[in-house]
Amino acid sequence: MSRKVNLAVAATVTLIAMAVTFSITMVVSMDMFNNTVSSVKNKERMYNKLSEIDRYVRDNEYFDINEDTLNDTIASGYMLGISDKYARYYSAKAYTEKVGVESGRLMNIGVSVIKDASSGYARIIRVYENSPASEVGLQVGGFITNIDDASVRTMTDTAAITSALLGEEGTTVRITYLNPDRQEQPAVELVRSNYTTATVFTQMTGDNCGYVCIDAFASTTGTEFRTAVESLLNQGAKALVFDLRNNTGESLEAALVAADYCVPAGLIAQSQAKDGTVTDLRISDDHEITVPMVCLVNGNTAGGAELFANALRKMAGASIVGTATAGKGVVLSEPQSFSDGSAAVITIGLLLDNEGQSWNGSGLTPDVEATLTADEQNSYYDFTVETDPQINKAVNSVMAMVG
Missing domain, CATH: 3.90.226.10 (2-enoyl-CoA Hydratase; Chain A, domain 1)
Structure with missing residues (x-):
């Protein structure tokens, strides 16, 4: 008799365990399903909105659209919209430069600069030892006014100036320069070469x-x-x-x-x-x-x-x-x-x-x-x-x- 009772108890416990397991599985599965559906709906809403805007613009816009600029700006906008103020998007050009500098494939002429607010020129705040800049006598406090054929005043910010100075080892860049006393110096051509950037x-x-x-x-x-x-x-x-x-x-x-x-x-x-x-x-x-x-x-x-x-x-x-x-x-x-x-x-x-x-x-x-x-x-x-x-x-x- 006791054996039959034990078997009945065991069967009941097993059924209860199966029911609990099934319930938990269903709850977890439903939660995963709801999250997935919500994610899919949000993505669909985002893509639909972009598609609507794109159709309207392409049907009515007077000016030509630069596809690369558009795609980079959309990506930058996405990063701005995620409430992470430290998130950053790099265009293909910017990321190539970043990797090139870190690997030593791309290099500057041996200066750190800032965009000077008053003059619009590139103010030199650091000249590194044994660099092309130090060899031609560029000085801290001086100003780079032109890089190759481009006026520095037309460059939007410090990053744009730094990018213009970058190039592969052995390539040349032509600059015009004001010394710290604001006296214009003869234009010089610098050959980019390796140097140590101290921190x-x-x-x-x-x-x-x-x-x-x-x-x-x-x-x-x-x-x-x-x-x-x-x-x-x-x-x-x-x-x-x-x-x-x-x-x-x-x-x-x-x-x-x-x-x-x-x-x-x-x-x-x-x-x-x-x-x-x-x-x-x-x-x-x-x-x-x-x-x-x-x-x-x-x-x-x-x-x-x-x-x-x-x-x-x-x-x-x-x-x-x-x-x-x-x-x-x-x-x-x-x-x-x-x-x-x-x-x-x-x-x-x-x-x-x-x-x-x-x-x-x-x-x-x-x-x-x-x-x-x-x-x-x-x-x-x-x-x-x-x-x-x-x-x-x-x-x-x-x-x-x-x-």
């Missing part, structure tokens, strides 16, 4: 204070940074100022390596995925810098540069001087290339500091405020390390820490 620049300043300008965080920055800091400490630096102004912090890995050299052992930063998963990005070793440190920042200090400054403040007691930073505390994807040679980058995670806190959107608030007046902002690229008021404030702050 870290140093000098001793003040009362044995080491000044370290980190222009960018790139693949070579970690090694450059360590060499630069060791050199200053060997020269007797009692304190260090790290200038991170206008550093957009493209390489998080380089920023982590540099921070690791400065801070004591411990977790430096983490990343958080969309599903909430948190991953440690780097745990530092025992090596640390024991002299007082200050990070000088501004509203263009972003990404890896913010990570570096935040890590030094939280883990090594460094102070932050300047103005609030950009608040770009995200992890970006590697460029995803597409069939036509274009590419896109999107946000894939949130940056967190060693305490699990995010600065995305809010930025870092300085410990010591150091702003520039309107006149000082206009003279920003005219300042030297000795005359720059923000650097002076950073040096004074760090030397006060020395005592």
Whole structure:
């Protein structure tokens, strides 16, 4: 009798388990189905709208349509519409240039420039050693006025000027140039050749204070940074100022390596995925810098540069001087290339500091405020390390820490 009861109980339990499994499967399947249908409907709505616009324009537009420009603009618009302000679309030309520069196939003439607002010309803010530009005597503070047959004034922004200067090794470019005194110089032809693009620049300043300008965080920055800091400490630096102004912090890995050299052992930063998963990005070793440190920042200090400054403040007691930073505390994807040679980058995670806190959107608030007046902002690229008021404030702050 008991055997029959046990069999009946077992059969009942089995039926219940099957019913529960079936119910769960149905719920999950329906959810997947609804999500798929919703996604299909949204895509269909998007494609239908684009198709309607396209039909109307092609039936009525007076001017000719450049198909490449249209496609690139549609793709750029898509990236603008996904509420990810760090997402970026690269046209096939822009992505080819990016890959070419990173691989060493394409190169500049050995200058960094900005589009000067007052003159419209390309103002030279950096001349690299052993480059074609340094060999012909181009100087910081000078202006490039023409590139080949094109006036720089017709170029829309700094990126367009930089693109015009790019070319393969061995090719030539003809430029006209004003020296820092605004005197026009004879046109020169430069042969593009390989040179080292440094990202870290140093000098001793003040009362044995080491000044370290980190222009960018790139693949070579970690090694450059360590060499630069060791050199200053060997020269007797009692304190260090790290200038991170206008550093957009493209390489998080380089920023982590540099921070690791400065801070004591411990977790430096983490990343958080969309599903909430948190991953440690780097745990530092025992090596640390024991002299007082200050990070000088501004509203263009972003990404890896913010990570570096935040890590030094939280883990090594460094102070932050300047103005609030950009608040770009995200992890970006590697460029995803597409069939036509274009590419896109999107946000894939949130940056967190060693305490699990995010600065995305809010930025870092300085410990010591150091702003520039309107006149000082206009003279920003005219300042030297000795005359720059923000650097002076950073040096004074760090030397006060020395005592």
